[in-house]
Amino acid sequence: MQQIARSVALAFNNLPRPHRVMLGSLTVLTLAVAVWRPYVYHPDDVPVVKTVVLEKDEVHSLLPEDSEPIDQAPQEEEAIPQDELDDKIAGETGVHEYVVSTGDTLSSILNQYGIEMGDISRLAAADKDLRNLKIGQQISWTLTEQGDLQRLTWEVSRRETRTYDRTDNGFKKSSEMLQGEWVNNLIKGTVGGSFVTSAKDAGLTSAEISAVIKAMQWQMDFRKLKKGDEFSVLMSREMLDGKREQSQLLGVRLRSSGKDYYAIRAEDGKFYDRNGTGLAKGFLRFPTARQFRISSNFNPRRQNPVTGRIAPHRGVDFAMPQGTPVLAVGDGEVVVAKRSGAAGYYIAIRHGRTYTTRYMHLRKLLVTPGQKVKRGDRIALSGNTGRSTGPHLHYEVWINQQAVNPLTAKLPHTEGLTGTERREYLAQVKEVLPQLRLD
Known part of the structure; x- marks a missing residue:
């Protein structure tokens, strides 16, 4: 081996100088490529960026139809103005x-x-x-x-x-x-600084105030009641050993700007007006004129296969061309309309006090905060803004500040009592109305 090396060295030294320089350069370049190549290329000539080991039950999370990249942080929570x-x-x-x-x-x-x-x-x-x-x-x-x-x-x-x-x-x-005694109580009051404060001063508990607001939410925006507006609440309370155990709202009357509003409980647990007509406003199931392909479903327990952390998907993604009109699914008030980080251009609408809907990744906003909208109104054009891997609409439904599946959620619809149920209800109204006096 040493003799071969000496022969190669002697032959190299006998070459003209230009040839020695060229041969030496090629040798150095070949060695550099030999050292560098294993770190850049996989043996099968497939680029390697990162190796992630997944369990079998996690592979489905990496399907390309997911509209939001799951290897990033979860969708940031967008705050809804509270009161x-x-x-x-x-x-x-x-x-x-x-x-x-x-x-x-x-x-x-x-x-x-x-x-x-x-x-x-x-x-x-x-x-x-x-x-x-x-x-x-x-x-x-x-x-x-x-x-x-x-x-x-x-x-x-x-x-x-x-x-x-x-x-x-x-x-x-x-x-x-419970073996207590149920007693009907009439609680009356006049709005001063706010309804909540005035109702507490009149003797209603926090739970009872929530029940009143929920019953009247489709008729009245309690934040806009004026000083001097009046209310009367008929509450059935169970008394046990001199203590109030639980209560049930039977009826509400609210007089605002000289006009009376009513909500009376029926046997089905819902509230209707004096004629047995339902108070809830109907909702559309989808926020577009026609249904588009669902590219990512509601999944509150979606797990990031890379980090192992829960990254919930609180809505449904509809794949649609940019510029598709987005509709308000129900009557309500726009509480958010802005551009906000990962959500891109984003709208939130409050429907009564119970329901809120959110629309994200929009291209153009057609409404402003504080604006009243009706079911079916155009509120935006769909887009691909924020953290999004393709044109789509991310749509959420929240009930009592909790995200629910928009495809299966029990949404309110306009309804009324008929037949025997209506006759029984109207008989009940005749008993309740005289008790809801304001004077």
């Missing part, structure tokens, strides 16, 4: 309430809020009666920090309340029977 009417009842932060209506089942109610079918099945196993919810009953629930169902409460009747707490093996049922 005192949005205050949570003390000690009940995170509690969601729902009144059972026609066609509801335990599964249909909880599924629209992203609660997994496994938890719903375990609940039903803990109490088969949950499969027979009745119109007008109320259920409420809380979630864990991971978004799983923690506790569900079912008000079976005025006297019976059942609670289901999460355990390692499912849900544990407990029941409470």
Whole structure:
């Protein structure tokens, strides 16, 4: 080997100088490429940027139809302007309430809020009666920090309340029977600085004030009541050992600028006017004139396969050409219309006190904050602004400040009582109206 090396060196030295320079340069370049190449190219000539090991059940999260890049931070939370009417009842932060209506089942109610079918099945196993919810009953629930169902409460009747707490093996049922006396109370007042303060001064609790606002939300913007406006509230309260245990709103009368507004509770738990006409305003299911392809579904538990963190997708993405007219799904007031970070051009509309809808990644805004809109009004043109991988509309529905699935959520619709139900309701109105006096 040494003899070969000496022969090569002797031959190299005997070459003309220009040849020695050229051969030396080629040798250095070849060595540089040999050293550098393994770090730039994969052996199969496929560029390597980063290697991520995924579990089998995580691969579906990387499908290209997801409109939002999942390897980035989750969609930033866009704040909705708040006021005192949005205050949570003390000690009940995170509690969601729902009144059972026609066609509801335990599964249909909880599924629209992203609660997994496994938890719903375990609940039903803990109490088969949950499969027979009745119109007008109320259920409420809380979630864990991971978004799983923690506790569900079912008000079976005025006297019976059942609670289901999460355990390692499912849900544990407990029941409470109250034997108090129900008494009707009339609470009257005059608006001073604000309705909330005036109602508290008149003797209503925070929970009762929330019930009044919810019943009247489609007729009245409580923030715009004037000093001197009057209200009367008929509340049925259960007294047990001299203490108030629970209450139920029976009727409300509110006089503003000389005009009277009413909301009276029917047997189905909903509120109607004096003629039995529903107070809720109808909603469109989709925020466009026609339905577009869904490119990313609602998923409150979406997990980022790269970071392992929960990056919830709180709405639905519709793939559509830029410039498609975006419609308000219901009557309401625009509370946000601006450009905001990852959301791009973004609109939020409040419908009453319970519902809020959001529209993101827009190209052009056609409304301004504070503007009143009607169902079907054009509010924007769709686009591709903010953090977006392609033209689409991100659409969200929030109920009581909690995101729900826009495709399955129980949205309000204009309705009224008919037949026997209406006759029974009108008979009830004759009893309630005389009690809602203002003087």
